[in-house]
Amino acid sequence: MRIRHSFLVSALAVTALIATPGAAMASPDHVTEPHEGQHAQHGDHSWATRPSLRTLSMRSGLKVGTAVNMDLYGSDAAYTRIVDQQFNTVTPENVMKWQLVEPTQGTYDWAAADRLVAGARANHQLVRGHTLVWHNQLPSWFSTDGTTTSFTPQQVRDLLHKHVVDEVSHFRGKIWQWDVVNEAFNDDGTPRQSVFYKAYEALGLNGLDYVADAFRWAHQADPHALLFYNDYNLEFTGAKSNAVYDFVKQLQAQHVPIDGVGFQGHLDTQYGFPDLQNNLQRFADLGLKVALTEVDVRTFVQPDPANPGTYTDTPLTPELQATQESYWKQTLQACLDVPQCISYTVWGVADSNSWIPGVFTGEGAALLFDDNLNPKPQYQDLRQVLWTTKAPRRA
Known part of the structure; x- marks a missing residue:
């Protein structure tokens, strides 16, 4: 999706006693079948x-997870219990994005992200890292609009390399899946003209080579993390889904260490339901994991x-x-x-x-x-x- 916001809400009066971690992990052989229509x-x-x-x-x-708002996690007891007990994976909504982890050039702030990782470990959950490379939510010192910057093209490449390696290295061994690159394509299937794309073109490279670089750098920093390309509207067969499919095949042909493709799944009832299973399967047939x-x-x-x-x-x-x-x-x-x-x-x-x-x-x-x-x-x-x-x- 294009924009994400962190929302602050007051603690809500919910008195539910939510199952303990041990109960949540009980064998499925001992669960009570839910009744149809039971809400x-x-x-x-x-x-x-x-x-x-x-x-x-x-x-x-299957791992079932949720995105976590760290303004609420740990401060709102009911919200925190739901995150801890209902899901076996967690994804940070914002706190692993470049804007949040390096608000001042050269100065990292890992505190909120570290807190999420620690909470996941305590609750036997896996973590999806989100996201290393995205044209939105960039630190203002790097780019204010996602398309322009005061840095030279070579500096952009060098800064991107440093960011990817530093972040993946910080969380080495603690992240199950990384969304390495997010939303590199427009809806019409053309490459997004992001600050990264423009820098690589200015260097005489293919504009999308930054994607391959990011995957290689992330793999070098943590060879055991699963590395995903992530995007919206892949659920529908069309120009964008087809372009990403062809691009992923190109990455594989170049021996880029891509493990999977993430389908964001932001749906709207005013539109028809997509041919989702077919699209998941065609990417899976490339030998990839999907999510x-x-x-x-x-x-x-x-x-x-x-x-x-x-x-x-x-x-x-x-x-x-x-x-x-x-x-x-x-x-x-x-x-x-x-x-x-x-x-x-x-x-x-x-x-x-x-x-x-x-x-x-x-x-x-x-x-x-x-x-x-x-x-x-x-x-x-x-x-x-x-x-x-x-x-x-x-x-």
Whole structure:
């Protein structure tokens, strides 16, 4: 996705007792089957004692994760419990991006990212590192718009090399998957004219050679981390998905150490459901792992009558709610049905800290938990899919 925001919200009054780590890791042979149509009602916290997404995912070996807002993690108890108990992987929303880790040239700030990694280790979770190279959220000393810079092309390449090596080295042995390069292509399939692309062209190189460099540098810094290219709208067959597919084949032909492709999975009910499984499978057929990395499903929501100009997190119609649920089930099912799809990550915990309302006016309700951190019907839908699918073990 193009823009991500960190949201500050006050601690919410949720008194649910969420299962302990030991309970969350219980054998799937001992879980209670969720009932079809069984959804938590407002104020009903019994859901918290039922088998978690994390527990149910053990049936297939799929890792189910969430993106974590570090302004909330550790400070909001209910939010933190959900992250710790419902998911077996975590992704930082912001705190591993270049803008946050090196706000002043030559001075690193790893504190928030280190805290997430430590929390994951304590809760027996894996970490997806996000993201090493992206045209957005760059430090202002490097580029203010993602396309221009005061540095020379060779300096850009040297700074990129230093950034990738320094960050991957700092987290060496602690990151399961890295999103090495994020969103290098436009929707029409042309390469994005980012500051990196322009610098490499100015050096007389192929503009996209920065991608291959970043993968090689990351692999040298941590040979055991899985290295992914990550992008949005790969879910639909079309110009962008086809261009990335061809580009990945070129990387493989050049012996670039790419392990997988991440499909962000930002869907909207006003558009049809993509041919997601086919696209996951065609990339997997290249010998790659695939993952759904930033899943949310937005829809039009009801206005808030008490606050004109604002919106609730309630879908505008029951039909839109039903479409949302269908999209959630289909995304998870598509991943489960492709053995090389090794992880499924939701982009955030609750509607109250989603990026969607700040970018798409009148849309929202995109996540599994509502504004008050109560589970929504789609949460139970994912539990049901995990329980009922006889999926192959992950590749």
